[in-house]
Amino acid sequence: MRNNIRFADVLSFDIDRVAAAAGSDPGVLRMENLDTDVPPPPNAVAATRQALADGQGNSWLPFTGLPVLREAIAADLRERTGITYDPGRQICVTSGGTAAVMPVLQAVTEPGQQVVLTDPTYAGLLQRVRLASARPHLVPLHVDGGLWRLDREALAGIREAAAFLLMSPSLPSGVVFTAEDWAAVAEACERLDAYLIYDAGMERIVFAGHPRINPCQVANLAERTIIIGSVSKEYRMIGWRIGWVAGPADIMARIMVAVTYNTTVASGFAQIGVAVALTEPSGVTEAVAEYQARHETVARQLRGLPLVRAAGGWSCLVDAEELGIPARELSDRLLTRGRIAATPMTAWGGEVAHRYVRLVFSNEPIKRLAELRDRFDAAL
Structure with a gap:
């Protein structure tokens, strides 16, 4: 064999x-x-149950997500980033956040191209880079004052990359990027003409005394940033398996094709519950x-x-x-x-x-x- x-x-x-x-x-x-x-969130649980009882969302369509959920995601992203995303052209629903990673990598990399991650990083990101036939390049985190810090000098030394695949807060370390870290990422992305693939699954789980910065708020990053989000962690909705991708319309056209042929559609019942979680108080x-x-x-x-x-x-x-x-x-x-x-x-x-x-x-x-x-x- x-x-x-x-x-x-x-x-x-x-x-x-x-x-x-x-x-x-x-x-x-x-x-x-x-x-x-x-x-x-109890309201999301109730909405999901009601969707099941009513038979809502029991369909293959739309492949890229129910309009009610894509509109809720757009509103949430507008609050986080200050950017207005077109729900139809710039947002695609996926079967969990990690299920979005492979289609995004397939859309932005060619075999053998380099993708930058931190060391350590979430294994689900690192191993997907390899499965996409790209090459991971690891930038170390180091310990300073009992906390993790990004090695910005190592970041500045990178000579090639198709994309940067980063989280903040990040698994498994809990590192949170500072404004200076994101500025260094922006410089590297611009210098290398690379995308930033930003896993935002834990963006709001930041402890007191540490910054919470969405990279789309950083100069020169928004037009290069592809956001992967989900409700698994912030909303404690792991079993719903609902995530999404949002980004510039040109690259999202390719990502939507890759998502559709990868999973066809995420659970319709779960999508209805998630829409409620995003639009109502959710703890x-x-x-x-x-x-x-x-x-x-x-x-x-x-x-x-x-x-x-x-x-x-x-x-x-x-x-x-x-x-x-x-x-x-x-x-x-x-x-x-x-x-x-x-x-x-x-x-x-x-x-x-x-x-x-x-x-x-x-x-x-x-x-x-x-x-x-x-x-x-x-x-x-």
Whole structure:
């Protein structure tokens, strides 16, 4: 059987391996997967149920998303970016945010072209670059004052790229880009004539004291930016599997073709529920406050250990190598001795990511997170 070069360097998430090892033991702290116990908006749940009862959205059409949802996305984007997007020509609904990544990469890259990501980054972004036959170029994040920072000098040294594929806040690190970071990205995109593919799935999950900047608000970036959004994280609607792409009309024409032939249509029932989530109060502010409180609990519990604090998002990282333990071994010891399910970052970047184990704090209440230090001590 022939080998396929696209898969040569594609690695497993490792999340499923850790989850299977943890099983269904209720005594295990579940910090391996990006789930959440903070409930979705009740109004969105009710609207989805009503759509099912009424038979709304039970159709293949429209391929690019229901008009009511595309209009709600346009209104949300106008508030975030200050830009008016044409719902028909510049917005396409997808089956979750990550399902949008491959069609966008296919529309903006040719085989062998370079795509810039951070190290670490979300494995679902990095491995999709490889599956699209593009070449990932990793710009390292470094730790400064206990927080992650973008290596802007490394960014300035890049000599070729078709696109930059970035998140803020980013998985798995929780890094939040500053105005200076985005200005450096804008300079690099303009210099290299590259697109910015911006995964905005966590854009509003930013903790107090850190900036929240949409790159479309940065000079010279809006006309190059393709936004990928979803309701999975901000709205806690993971199971709905609804996301979207928005961007300049010329490139969106290609992206819509790629999305249509990839999935045909996202769930119509779910689209109706998501439209309500985007247009009515949905508890985002309250959820962010809860995630910040959980993050602070993790930071207090692991004081003195090599934890890098997050500025936003649902997870943070522990430096296993600074503890003198390879990341996979620390993950195994946390589970077998400390009863903590946590994922090593083997597939989530390069030299930087491989040092770390991720702790997801979005799916465990503060009362259980308060046991974290005792469990770490047992593991170590």
